[in-house]
Amino acid sequence: MSTAIPDSAPHAQLDALYREHNGWLRGWLRKRLNDSADAADLAQDTFVRVLLARSAGGLREPRHYLATIARGLVIDLYRRRSLEQAYLEALAQRPEAYEPSAEERALILDSLLAIDRLLDGLGARTRAIFLAVQLDGLSYEKAAERVGVSVSTVRKHLARGLMHCLLLDDA
Known part of the structure; x- marks a missing residue:
């Protein structure tokens, strides 16, 4: 052999x-x-x-x-x-x-870094809308007010952000 x-x-x-x-x-x-x-x-x-x-x-x-x-x-x-x-x-x-605890801090920091990497590829407006809705818990209407866009634009950017995260998560 x-x-x-x-x-x-x-x-x-x-x-x-x-x-x-x-x-x-x-x-x-x-x-x-x-x-x-x-x-x-x-x-x-x-x-x-x-x-x-x-x-x-x-x-x-x-x-x-x-x-x-x-x-x-x-x-x-x-x-x-x-x-x-x-x-x-x-x-x-x-x-x-x-x-x-120190272990919990390390896990939280690793999670924050992973989230940061996921969001890094989003454009500024998409990232702002995604964070406003997902992290801050704003309604689509409140997120639209905050960012200065329409509710339909919020929906479009939120879908783009979610798709981006899902595709990167599978990679």
């Missing part, structure tokens, strides 16, 4: 990409983040994304490709920190008797 040897070419390409550009990428990230540890973490995450995408070979502009991935990761990092800060500020306003 013979065993197939996996094609090592993609691994060699990723290894070469990493050796040639990791130092540059970490420096590029360090300038933007002013933090060596975060820069190193995001550089590693960038190469993990390249590995998962299996796209290390045949890149005409590898630094541009890596910077594009890293830029998205920087945005995600800042978004996560901003959301976490807003959550911690909201928690600070609550009486101590209602303080969630």
Whole structure:
């Protein structure tokens, strides 16, 4: 019984990409983040994304490709920190008797980040309408007043938002 040897070419390409550009990428990230540890973490995450995408070979502009991935990761990092800060500020306003455990906080923060990712692909008006109805519990009429649109527009945008979330949830 013979065993197939996996094609090592993609691994060699990723290894070469990493050796040639990791130092540059970490420096590029360090300038933007002013933090060596975060820069190193995001550089590693960038190469993990390249590995998962299996796209290390045949890149005409590898630094541009890596910077594009890293830029998205920087945005995600800042978004996560901003959301976490807003959550911690909201928690600070609550009486101590209602303080969630560290585990509950982590679960809530993960849920908030998942919701943020779901809503990220919506346009500003659709997101505002979706949040007004789903989160704030406004009627279609009140949401229409708040956003300054008709009730039929609220229905259309709400349907678009729900469909967007359902399609992403299935992915």
